[in-house]
Amino acid sequence: MRRLHLIEIEDQDWCPHSLRDAATDYLQCFFSATRIYEPIIPILGGVLRRAGSRGIVDLCSGAAGPWLWLQPALAESGVGVPVCLTDKYPNLEGFRRANRLTDRAIGYHPQPVDPMQVPASLPGFRTMFSAFHHFRPGQARAVLADAVRSGEGIAVFEATQRRPLAILFALLAPLGVFLVTPFIRPFRWSRLFWTYVVPLAPLVTLFDGVVSCLRTYSLQDMRDLADSLGSSGYQWEMGTVKGGRMPIPITYLVGAPVAKAA
Numbered sequence: 310m311r312r313l314h315l316i317e318i319e320d321q322d323w324c325p326h327s328l329r330d331a332a333t334d335y336l337q338c339f340f341s342a343t344r345i346y347e348p349i350i351p352i353l354g355g356v357l358r359r360a361g362s363r364g365i366v367d368l369c370s371g372a373a374g375p376w377l378w379l380q381p382a383l384a385e386s387g388v389g390v391p392v393c394l395t396d397k398y399p400n401l402e403g404f405r406r407a408n409r410l411t412d413r414a415i416g417y418h419p420q421p422v423d424p425m426q427v428p429a430s431l432p433g434f435r436t437m438f439s440a441f442h443h444f445r446p447g448q449a450r451a452v453l454a455d456a457v458r459s460g461e462g463i464a465v466f467e468a469t470q471r472r473p474l475a476i477l478f479a480l481l482a483p484l485g486v487f488l489v490t491p492f493i494r495p496f497r498w499s500r501l502f503w504t505y506v507v508p509l510a511p512l513v514t515l516f517d518g519v520v521s522c523l524r525t526y527s528l529q530d531m532r533d534l535a536d537s538l539g540s541s542g543y544q545w546e547m548g549t550v551k552g553g554r555m556p557i558p559i560t561y562l563v564g565a566p567v568a569k570a571a
């Protein structure tokens with residue numbers, strides 16, 4: 310299946326903030342329940358340890374993605390680093406909740422952050438969960454190049470794939486939205502409105518989920534992007550690992566300065 314760069318509704322400036330937040334809240338809940346990123350702990354923990362990283366800047370964080378359980382799990386594995394959540398459209402309620410629940414081990418940047426130009430005031434190893442496909446090839450390359458230019462490590466993890474099974478799961482997502490919405494925290498009336506009164510949240514989740522699958526970079530695409538950087542001072546690793554309680558593997562690309570990663 311070829312990569313198709315169609316638009317996602319949540320990426321559009323005209324998408325109501327509360328609708329986008331309802332969609333990213335659901336993703337956060339889904340990724341926590343399925344522990345889909347659990348198998349990446351040794352990969353991320355390993356590179357953070359080798360790079361001697363003191364902190365993480367998470368890009369395109371949505372409603373905190375996997376961090377509510379991942380930050381403590383990393384700490385338990387001996388890599389106790391603080392995390393700073395960022396996004397182009399910060400989900401501030403989700404960010405504040407993560408901050409509160411982790412006793413501030415998870416912080417956040419309240420202003421929009423462009424992963425292609427991360428401000429120097431946000432130093433740290435960069436991570437990106439389920440968002441690399443939002444960037445066209447030139448932009449995806451710019452995301453990696455900005456990390457290299459800043460001398461920071463970067464790890465990209467994708468839970469979608471350009472495969473029929475992944476698309477099938479995306480087609481089932483609206484059912485999940487209808488079932489779990491009343492249990493998602495923080496509670497918001499707007500989330501109930503966008504799910505049960507004007508059911509755009511399940512529709513956006515369906516549409517964006519299928520488009521995400523079609524836009525996802527394959528392992529070979531990721532290898533080509535990393536090779537195109539000509540970043541001789543960087544060590545790149547890529548691969549797939551089984552995705553927690555899900556049958557869809559996680560595709561990852563991890564890079565860190567050789568001096569630090571060796």
Ligand SMILES: C[S@@+](CC[C@H](N)C(=O)[O-])C[C@H]1O[C@@H](n2cnc3c(N)ncnc32)[C@H](O)[C@@H]1O
Pocket residue numbers: 319320333336337340368369370371372373374375396397398422423424437438439440443
């Ligand atoms: C599919 S969500 C993933 C959220 C989160 N990482 C997770 O795993 O649940 C994609 C996120 O990328 C953000 N995003 C999309 N385009 C962006 C851009 N150009 N710059 C920064 N963030 C962007 C969206 O606002 C959204 O929160």
